Amino acid sequence: MSAGEVIAIVGAGLAGARAAESLRGQGFTGSIVMFGEEPTAPYHRPPLSKSVLTEEPDLATLLVHPESWYRDHDVELRLGCRITGVDLHDRCVQDARGNRFPFGKLILTTGAAARGLDGCRDDPESRVLVLRTLADASRLRARLATARSVLVVGGGFIGAEVASGAVGLGCSVTMLEAAEGPFSRSLGTVTSKILADFYRGLGVDVVTSVHVTSVRESGAGVAVTAEDGRRWEADLVVAGVGAVPADHLAADGGLATGNGVLVDARGCTSVPFVFAAGDVANRFEPALGRHIRPEHWQNAQNHAVAVARNVLGADQPFSEVPWFWSDQFSVNLQMVGSSQGADDVVLRGAPDDRRFSVFYLSRSRVVAAFSMNNARDIAVAKRLIGRRTVVDAATLAHEGTDLKSLLSQDGGKSHDQ
Amino acid sequence: MSAPKEIARCPLAELRSGEGVRVPSEAGPVAVFLVDGEVLAVQDTCTHEDASLADGFLEGHVIECPLHGGQFDLRSGAAVCLPAQHPLRRFGTRSDSEFVYVTA
Ligand SMILES: Cc1cc2nc3c(=O)[nH]c(=O)nc-3n(C[C@H](O)[C@H](O)[C@H](O)COP(=O)(O)OP(=O)(O)OC[C@H]3O[C@@H](n4cnc5c(N)ncnc54)[C@H](O)[C@@H]3O)c2cc1C
Numbered sequence: 001m002s003a004g005e006v007i008a009i010v011g012a013g014l015a016g017a018r019a020a021e022s023l024r025g026q027g028f029t030g031s032i033v034m035f036g037e038e039p040t041a042p043y044h045r046p047p048l049s050k051s052v053l054t055e056e057p058d059l060a061t062l063l064v065h066p067e068s069w070y071r072d073h074d075v076e077l078r079l080g081c082r083i084t085g086v087d088l089h090d091r092c093v094q095d096a097r098g099n100r101f102p103f104g105k106l107i108l109t110t111g112a113a114a115r116g117l118d119g120c121r122d123d124p125e126s127r128v129l130v131l132r133t134l135a136d137a138s139r140l141r142a143r144l145a146t147a148r149s150v151l152v153v154g155g156g157f158i159g160a161e162v163a164s165g166a167v168g169l170g171c172s173v174t175m176l177e178a179a180e181g182p183f184s185r186s187l188g189t190v191t192s193k194i195l196a197d198f199y200r201g202l203g204v205d206v207v208t209s210v211h212v213t214s215v216r217e218s219g220a221g222v223a224v225t226a227e228d229g230r231r232w233e234a235d236l237v238v239a240g241v242g243a244v245p246a247d248h249l250a251a252d253g254g255l256a257t258g259n260g261v262l263v264d265a266r267g268c269t270s271v272p273f274v275f276a277a278g279d280v281a282n283r284f285e286p287a288l289g290r291h292i293r294p295e296h297w298q299n300a301q302n303h304a305v306a307v308a309r310n311v312l313g314a315d316q317p318f319s320e321v322p323w324f325w326s327d328q329f330s331v332n333l334q335m336v337g338s339s340q341g342a343d344d345v346v347l348r349g350a351p352d353d354r355r356f357s358v359f360y361l362s363r364s365r366v367v368a369a370f371s372m373n374n375a376r377d378i379a380v381a382k383r384l385i386g387r388r389t390v391v392d393a394a395t396l397a398h399e400g401t402d403l404k405s406l407l408s409q410d411g412g413k414s415h416d417q
Numbered sequence: 418m419s420a421p422k423e424i425a426r427c428p429l430a431e432l433r434s435g436e437g438v439r440v441p442s443e444a445g446p447v448a449v450f451l452v453d454g455e456v457l458a459v460q461d462t463c464t465h466e467d468a469s470l471a472d473g474f475l476e477g478h479v480i481e482c483p484l485h486g487g488q489f490d491l492r493s494g495a496a497v498c499l500p501a502q503h504p505l506r507r508f509g510t511r512s513d514s515e516f517v518y519v520t521a
Pocket residue numbers: 010011012013014015016035036037038044045046047048049081082083084109110111112113131132133158246249277278279280294295296297298300323324325326327
């Protein structure tokens with residue numbers, strides 16, 4: 001790609017910021033224009049459901065790059081600018097006011113948007129809130145400061161972190177989960193039960209198998225009703241029911257989509273000069289032989305760095321075992337891999353000590369692991385997954401086993417079949 | 418240049434290959450590692466946020482931070498994987514039959 005060419009990046013979040021950084025790091029000297037709907041330069045979202053719930057943040061500590069970085073690296077950052085159309089024929093993007101911006105190559109890093117509940121209003125007075133942006137977090141912090149009771153709908157990680165913050169502020173917290181237990185779909189019943197007990201022990205009222213049918217604001221509170229007639233009332237409702245990929249722009253422009261923007265292992269969409277990275281990208285993962293769309297911070301960052309190189313022609317497939325962490329109730333949780341298709345679950349350590357790991361195996365190979373306060377087990381698991389090492393469940397469960405020794409066991413060779 | 422000053426010590430018996438030991442010092446906590454028979458000492462607190470690298474995962478000369486997976490080369494202190502971007506301070510070491518001495 002020659003200097004003088006323009007690379008447009010739509011979506012100014014972590015993936016967008018890392019993509020711009022990677023382009024400049026690779027020596028690209030053409031123009032880079034990045035469009036962001038939010039008024040803030042790219043920032044890290046993980047603190048929004050943690051420290052930011054209770055303390056007003058120092059914005060500088062949240063930013064991916066200081067604002068001066070964009071000037072110093074000649075990246076044109078257009079904030080408060082929502083892109084409403086992509087014209088693949090004329091190679092330009094268009095904003096809401098009809099301004100058109102030409103590009104040579106395009107990177108879509110539009111991320112995901114919080115899924116709401118029927119009853120969520122986009123109104124500062126609303127008592128039914130979601131959490132995705134800095135503005136959402138500020139609104140939630142203000143509400144939490146005076147709330148006495150909070151209903152968290154959805155037992156996901158963000159919901160659990162909100163529950164943690166609310167309990168810390170002295171609120172009485174109820175968690176409503178549609179499945180048979182919190183995280184039961186992603187972590188299975190063993191881990192789900194451990195976590196449900198953990199939350200209950202901390203005073204959270206965990207209610208499972210709840211299908212919420214109505215959320216209604218009344219006077220100073222909100223009432224939530226379930227299909228089976230059960231009803232709860234609280235000062236505040238927080239929806240933690242997941243996120244939807246922001247892929248309409250791509251779909252309307254004629255790019256292939258399906259649970260996000262479909263990209264190959266290089267991050268390339270169905271059109272050779274358009275790429276996508278981060279939460280919005282449903283990427284082909286060579287190690288699994290299928291598409292995955294992790295919604296995690298590490299994926300957004302590393303995928304964007306790799307895709308930006310491919311935009312410049314590197315032609316290197318990206319492959320990474322998904323990993324994320326969550327900080328809540330004074331413990332550090334980490335998860336690596338995907339438990340989908342696991343045929344065995346091995347517990348290591350004692351949940352009561354708040355230090356344990358759960359390994360998910362499929363045909364004697366680790367496919368995923370979850371831990372509480374045990375990052376080292378996750379570091380080993382990540383490598384066991386990557387190397388497809390065959391392990392013995394009993395050895396894994398035995399606390400005397402030095403997990404690291406499993407890594408050298410087969411010299412890091414893979415067993416394919 | 419003045420002779421390096423001893424700022425911390427760690428019993429040799431506590432060092433196990435592939436693991437880190439955290440020792441307090443006047444220059445803040447130091448992480449001491451034994452890598453292929455060589456003793457390497459760096460600042461213990463990750464340069465990204467607040468995590469102890471002695472609790473990290475060591476593979477070869479590279480330590481991976483337990484919090485966000487940032488990586489550093491212990492020989493140079495250099496950050497080699499995001500989100501780590503700033504190098505670690507390195508310390509000198511010297512040992513006798515009983516202790517490893519960290520010097521600055
Ligand atoms: C509250 C919260 C807590 C989290 N905690 C953790 C955690 O502890 N650990 C972890 O691993 N992950 C965590 N995550 C996930 C992590 O933050 C995301 O994976 C990451 O932010 C994805 O980055 P992204 O750049 O792909 O998308 P985003 O961060 O969603 O950024 C996309 C940006 O694009 C903008 N945009 C979208 N459409 C347009 C358009 N048409 N025109 C212009 N701009 C547009 C959006 O406004 C947004 O600013 C958390 C997420 C949230 C919301």
